[in-house]
Amino acid sequence: MRPPLILLLPVILAACGGEPSKPAAPPSHAETIAHETELLKLTLTPQAQQRLGIGLARVGDGSASAQRQVAGEIVVPPTSANGVPVNSLTNLQQVGAQQAAADAELARATAQARLARIALNRAESLVREEAGSVRARDEAAAALAAAQAALGAARQQRQLLGPSVSSLGSQATLWVRAAVFGSDVGNVRRDGAATITMLGAGGAPRLARPVQAPPSANSAAGTVDLYYAIDNRDRAFRVGQRVSVGLPIAGQTEGLSVPSTAILRDIYGGEWIYQKTAKDTFVRQRVEVASESGGRALLARGLSSGAEVVTTGAAELFGTEFGAAH
Template identity: 75%
Template sequence: MRHLALLILPLAVSACGQTASKPSTPPAHAELIANEAELLKLTLTPKAQQRLGIKTTTVGGGSAAQTRQVTGEIVVPPTSAGGVPVNSLTNLQQVGSQQAVADGEVARTEAQARLARIALTRAEALVREEAGSVRARDEAAAAHAAAQAALGAARQQRRLLGPAVATLGTQSTLWVRASVFASDVGAVLRGSEAMIHPLGGNGEGRSARPVQAPPSADSVAGTVDLYYAVNNGDRALRVGQRVAVELPLAGRTQGLSVPSSAIVRDIYGGEWVYRKTGADAFVRQRVEVASESGGQALLARGLKAGALVVTVGTAELFGTEFGAAH
């Protein structure tokens, strides 16, 4: 028994030694890839700065009107004040069929109104010649009034169906339906114009004036629809097209302002400026743009007042830093 215990003891010691010597794998490993505080510092000779046309300005305070960007959809305005806009989800085949029926009803009531007017004129002439009864004239007048009322109702029903389906793509003025969260509607300046921007940044933004439309909302998404009229004389916008709508809000935002030409954006959407740190030294510094208007960019963060930033030649500096030709 004693010999058996002496045999087991070295085996146990050997097993413990193997467990202790096995290296453990950490659950996570962090490796430093880049640090924005260690960006390249560009040093340009005065002659190089002159050749690139480098110009700088001092960062100062500024303010900008508050805005809120929401999604919008291009729709066709109604032909009357009480009509409903035609959007991309409308069944155009059904609308076209209803318009054809409404056009026929308008033609029928117009014919009845003409006949009623002729009958009234004849009855009035007979009364003047003392060859007809006053009762017949009054009945003709009532029939004419009824025909006019039917004609007015038929025309109004046709206007509610909007413009003809065949002309939907040729409208010189279109509407934009902007979906705004119910909690933000109160802050929107309803009497001010909005800016419409195509998605993807293709094309310049265009202004749109507010218009009155039948109330509509989405209870599931919690949004309320606001409508704006936009000029489409160049036929650049299409019915159903999604756009970005920049809505004006009450109040102004205070911050530091730089010319928009000072902002350079990388392929990931990052926003930068080139700050002049010495007589001939420039360093790229990240900023965050809160809004842009009138060629000025209001910064949310990234710079301090009094800093010198490059306003002309930012693209050339960007190309110099990364070795791209300009």
Template identity: 60%
Template sequence: MHRVSFLCILLLLPACGEKAKTTASAPAKTEVIAHEAELLKLTLTPQAVQRLGIATVKVGEGRAATMRETSGEIVVPNGAGGVPTGSLSNLAQIGTAQAAADGEVARTRAQARLAHIAFDRATQLVAEEAGSVRARDEAAAALATAQAQANVAIEQRRLLGPSVSTLGLQSSLWVRVSVSGTDVADVARSSSALVRALGATDAGISARPVQAPPSANAAAGTVDLYYAIDNRRHDWRVGQRVAVQLPIGRMQQGLAVPASAILRDIYGGEWVYAQTEPNHYVRQRVEIASTGADGAIISRGLEPGMRIVTTGAMELFGTEFGVAH
């Protein structure tokens, strides 16, 4: 009996040695420290920290303009005072109207050219004393009428906006944001808004405010605000719904953190990774009071002087949950 036990111990010793060797060479290990969403304490080796490019920053006081989250729709900029074209527009009807307007522009321009030829001929005949002054004056009046009709046709076509076939090729698009009539006064109309695709985790792109023809929805009690975004890379589509952060005139005080430090889980929770000691990191829930293009103001969850991860936060998130990045 003692001989069998001794043999079992000898057989288990190599396996224990391999396990210890594997644990010692692991670049990261996890340690349970709480129960909220199974929080783990991450411990990285210096080599893993260097490979992931982990960078931290000390949390300090800051202030930022208050932003209000809402939604918007990508629309086509108006031509010369017309209403911007969006997804709810009947594109077939607009295309038909544009074709008719193009034909009218061509017809009135042709009439203006004929009237100009007639006027030149009448002027030449008067100069050669072979025509009457009255005929020249009538030709001048006909030319002015034809030019006025051509100008009206051109303006009507401009009101219909760019061709339907080129809606997705515009270098600049507008974002239409419907704001409650009671909240319009709170929006800082001279400041830029932030626009991002629905579900995107980045801060978004800046959108400058533009003046557009007044539009509103009386039944819903909303007023439309418009912002212009750059579309030279054709990242946006007409009718696309987007998330918009509208600037509010008030300033928010709190702890400032870079936008790259903030992580969002599938439930919408917001987190940062705090460095508790060298090479040790803990995921910590935060509450964001305001966000901007450069960072966010934290109202709860952090203390002044704490160090949080800026570069490499997503890699730590993947390390904690076993997802490769």
């Protein structure tokens, strides 16, 4: 009876599937990579530090007026107090045609006023010589008043259309239209200057003073427009350019203060600073800048009070770390 049992054993093993099945692959996999805290530690000789012009400063406590960052657009200011700013959505072809018609009307009204003045002077001269009637003089005076009223209206209509289309790109002063949410308008300090920063470009932020403009808003976005004037004599800004606007709001922001020259920004917008951690040793640290004003940067996080940071030569250290020539 044993041989039949031995023959059945392979059949039973085959029915059970033979080798055990492999476990299913996990849906995700985590792998340790280099962290931004594991940065290069630069050690420079005193001669190298002197050659790079390394300057140091200690981090101290500071405060600054609180700011709210909003989107802004460069627009052309009107030529009169009652005018409307020219923005990128304006149909310049239509505005140019309206300006040409307004210029022609202004020239016609000017000529009519000049002729009415001549007619009045002639009528007054005839009355003095007793060769003309008082009624003719009064009618000439009324005609002059009507011509002057028409001239004033023509001038006002021309001013409402703003500067000529050909001169829009050569304005010494431009306005910045800042779109502020309606819930935040009450917190904005209208007596303080705004900080204007170009998007995707370097350079220090610029200050813009608040100006009065006709009320405007975007009901779909729930924003109200605030306007600021900025100096553009160097032609740094163009009409329709988008910028970042730092609006001063009520309250103070506390933090750590360092010179603005110590801040480095990479191509992704990350903000860094070089800290001296030991003698002749420097390490790059990530920071977050809350605001900048008067050559000082207020940090929201990233350092501790009393730390020593590089203020002069930070860009040279950045090049040394990544092998870029300076």
